[in-house]
Amino acid sequence: MEHHDPLAPCDDRRLIEAALHVRGNAHAPYSGFAVGAAVEDGDGRIFAGCNVENAAYPEGTCAEAGAIAAMVAAGGRSLRRVVVCGGGAQPCFPCGGCRQKIREFAAVSVVVDMVDPQGNILARRTLGDLLPDGFGPENL
Known part of the structure; x- marks a missing residue:
């Protein structure tokens, strides 16, 4: 059986292209910080x-939450x-709330680019790296 490194680059660019494209539709008039996400x-x-x-600042939604919804x-x-x-040139990591939202539907081995x-x-991380000791559906 061949071992597959979950952090190895993926040849399929469709997911990246979807995130790039949707970022252009972001509504970020207050921060000016547009984010796109694709799942x-x-x-x-x-x-x-x-x-x-x-x-009303707390009523906004993150890109990851929109993609998951x-x-x-x-x-x-x-x-x-x-x-x-x-x-920009710095990675835009999911916020804590979005890490938990991703965890609801993903195993800790899922890759987040x-x-x-x-x-x-x-940057490339597994969900387990981003949310160590996370609480998931199997904990209930």
Whole structure:
């Protein structure tokens, strides 16, 4: 049996392209920090979301939450991969709340890529690296 490194680069750029594209639709008039995210579900379908800020600051939503909501709305219940695209040369890691949202639908071995606006991978982590000792559905 061949061993597959979960952190090895993925040849499929569709997920990255989806995150790059949706970032252009972000509604970030207050921070100016546009974020796009794309997720691949267990059936290989891709869903994207962007951050949506709100004048009542706590009412905004993160890009990852939007992508996950689109997946769930379409009947998806598991995440295979996640990509997050921020706006600069530094990786845009998911916030703590989004790490937990990803954990609801993903195993700790799922890979999360953080890319720049050109699609270059700036950081690659497993969900377990991002959310060590996380609380998931199997804990209930």
